[in-house]
Amino acid sequence: MTALLSFLLGNPALLRLMASFIAALGWGFHQRLAGARAERARQAAGETAARDVADQVDNDIAALPADAIRKELKSWARNCPLF
Numbered sequence: 001m002t003a004l005l006s007f008l009l010g011n012p013a014l015l016r017l018m019a020s021f022i023a024a025l026g027w028g029f030h031q032r033l034a035g036a037r038a039e040r041a042r043q044a045a046g047e048t049a050a051r052d053v054a055d056q057v058d059n060d061i062a063a064l065p066a067d068a069i070r071k072e073l074k075s076w077a078r079n080c081p082l083f
Contacts, residue, residue: 008014061069 008018064072
């Protein structure tokens, strides 16, 4: 075992090869994590945009008079397949 380790650690060509392999693995892991980070950021931006639209709809509905809301909800209830 000692002879094998001394051969691997004493050979500069093998050391360079192992270092390049380890560097390539590290770069691959870094790229994978960067892609996951970018995907999380993209999904968070989409959720934020959807929340903004939902808040705007809620604000628009709250601004309507009560009888207009009732009239709109009646048409929704008529078109709903569950009722």
